[in-house]
Amino acid sequence: FIQLFFLINYYRKPYAYIRKREKDNYQPIYFKPKVSVIIASENEANELVTNLPAILSQDYPDFEVIVVNNGSTDETDELLQSLTLNNPHLYHTYLPYSNDKAFGRQKLALTIGIKAAKGDVLLFTEPYSKPVSNQWILSMINEMSDQKDVVLGYSFFTETEKFFNRVARFDNYIFSMQYLSMALKGKPYTGTYRNVAFRKQLFFDNKGFASFLNLENGEDVFINQIVTESNTTVAISSDSFVETTMTRFSLWRKLKKSYSIAKSFYKSSAPAFFYIEAYNRYFYYLGLILLCVYGGIIQHWALLGIAVFLFLVGLIIQQIIINKSARYFRSGKFYFSLIVMDIIQPLYNLRFRTRQKKGRR
Structure with a gap:
């Protein structure tokens, strides 16, 4: 029992929610503020060359893409300079490498990107992720209104023949249904930086990552701090999906490590x-x-x-x-x-x- x-109350709920919307012929309220897409990348030039074009070619009237080169020693800088020539809405900056762990490098890179952003709404993803549709930005932002400040999106893992990949895909699915269903029940507690949007002012009003600077990872703690029943919604139309290339066990381990650190500081019992x-x-x-x-x-x-x-x-x-x-x-x-x-x-x-x-x- x-x-x-x-199964019925949580793992089925996001699917039931989207099917009800389709049955009710839901029409989104078109809300089109300037959007800043922020990506922090460290030695992931191969992923960027594959995934960045899908972000740069989004069908949205006013957006910019900010890539923070997080101390990369590969061809990331050359790639970004090359892409900038034909994409004036692409901006990039460089964060020199440092062994100082007093301020987690990922949090510092994200903070730099956020401070450079000109958009009122920030949309986050990762170098190893890409939207499945050129309507990604629009689909995410459509869920945001005057009352909503945070949009929790969904990201699935690509399929490979490796056994760990099958486990990782199932684990990611279960985790996603958990945080999406809780948000739909008015009890949001987390999301993923592979696909999440929130208003820029919310970052500064909550003093950014200041309350957990000592954590090496754990950027997800910030999402847990800002989400409430009244200010949070979800985006789970198929156009809002982001796919994450999951070919390396080390990447899955990195994601699980980040979540494991973050949940120790959650204000939720979820x-x-x-x-x-x-x-x-x-x-x-x-x-x-x-x-x-x-x-x-x-x-x-x-x-x-x-x-x-x-x-x-x-x-x-x-x-x-x-x-x-x-x-x-x-x-x-x-x-x-x-x-x-x-x-x-x-x-x-x-x-x-x-x-x-x-x-x-």
Whole structure:
């Protein structure tokens, strides 16, 4: 029953929300302020050459793209200079490399980009991410109105043949449904800098990253600090999606590390709330196994049949809900592999958290 509760009330909610909008023929309120797209990049020239053109070619009347070269030693600077020749709305600056960890370099790079921004609205993404549509900016900003200051977007991972990629895609899907569903319920608690927008004034009104300068990572803490029930909304139309190239385990580890640091400082109990669901999976499967074993030992075939019936019904319901949603959110299909993902995804997260705690010592 706990699993069913989370499936219906949380993992299904974003998909149900977008389908209701389609059924109601929702028409967005076109709100077109000047937008500054901000990207902080460190030695990611290969990613920029692939992904930056999709951002520069957005169909939006007034926007700029600011790339902060975060101490790169590859061809990032040459690439940006070359792209600037044909893209007058592209701006870039250089942050010299430093070993000083008193102020996290990513936060410093983002702060420089924000201070240089001329737009009233800031839209963030990463060098290894790109919008799937030239309507990305418009789709994100359409959700913003006079009452909304923060828009939480969605980013999916690209598919590869590597096993870790399949786990990462499932994990990213689950995490995304968690923060999106909580926002839809009026209890926002986080987002991702791969796809998030907020008003520039909000950054200065909240003193930027000042309250957690000592953290090496953890820019997500700022999102947690500024989101409220009244000022936050989500953008999950397909045009608002951003795809993230996930071919390296090291990148996934980096993202998980950043989130692991950030959630320790959240003012929300949402992460702990979703731990209940994650670890309840083990009790659910263990209970079914014990029921089967006990039914077999005492040769109570009706009891064994009930256990098998509960397992099949639970699996079918889970597959229907997860696969419909995951298909829309471009996270793949999960049939019997769903059982495997259910079991190993919390173990991967436990592994990342354990290593993170050891790293703090």
